[in-house]
Structures are given as structure tokens and as C-alpha cells.
Amino acid sequence: MSEHENCIGASDDWYTPPFIFDALALKFDLDPCSPGANHWVPAEQVITAQEDGLSRDWNGLVWMNPPFGGRNGQVPWLEKFIAHGNGIALVAARTSAGWFHDLAPQCDGLLFPKGKTKFVRPDGSIGGSPGTGVVLLAMGETACSALRASGLGMYLEIQDAA
């Protein structure tokens, strides 16, 4: 398990490095998994743990780097993301996991960033090199176009989304 994929009960506060947002060049409408306003995620609105982004309605173009919540804890977040149909999600690229095989084909596009993505701690320090890379999942044309143009890594369009 990677450093940022914590044990149940440990901190979820491993933040997406800003260079990813620079490369995506998008303004998101909502971050439903946020540490709070004034974070560097470029989103108009945020939902925090106290407000519970999983049980709220989502609007517009979403950025989602979900809390880990233990084994398969990200599945309900990914299911909600896919049902919403508009945005970009970042999760560990667990390409042999059942949830990956069930859910990734339902997305419109996938991008595997080149290199290991190091996450940022709340104090601004950078985490160690994780054991695996991440995948960015796109729903909708705005998200697919941003991944395609980002230059972050290998982009794959899903032709026959399930």
C-alpha cells in the first residue's frame, strides 16, 4: 500500500500536487472531497468531511480525489463520480483490483501520469515516492479534452463506455 493510501482511521490529507492542476488548465465547479476553502484545488465550491460530499448533490465539472477509507473505500465515490458524468477523478492505479476493472471501463477517458505522483501534506511538505502511480479518470468531453491536452502522460479514450 502506498504511503498516501492510509490505514482506516489515519489521515486522508494527502493533497494533489499543484502541477496537475496547472497541466489540466481547468476551473472546476466543485471539489466534493475538500480540506476546506482556500485550498489550491481550482474549484468554485467545496464540500468538506463535516458536510460529507458522498451524500450531497454535485453540480457541474467536478474534481474528485477521494478519501481512502480502507480497502475499496473509494468505490462509492467512484460510482457517484461515474453517475454524475462530468469531471476528473484521481485514484491509485490499482490496475489488478476488481474495482478498477469494474469501474474504469465505465469512464470516458483515462490518463496514467508518467512517473510516481508525490502528494502534498497539510504542512506543505512532499510525501515520499509511492509504491504505485495514479490514474486520472475523465467523465464528459471537457474532462477528456483536458486530459488529452495535459501532457501529463498516457491518455486512453474508452470507445465503448459500459
Ligand SMILES: C[S@@+](CC[C@H](N)C(=O)[O-])C[C@H]1O[C@@H](n2cnc3c(N)ncnc32)[C@H](O)[C@@H]1O
Ligand atoms: C485525498 S484528500 C484530497 C484533497 C483535495 N481535494 C485535493 O485534491 O488535494 C481527501 C480529502 O477529503 C476530505 N474528506 C474526507 N471524508 C470526506 C467526506 N465524507 N466528504 C468530503 N470530504 C471528505 C479529507 O478531509 C481530505 O481533505
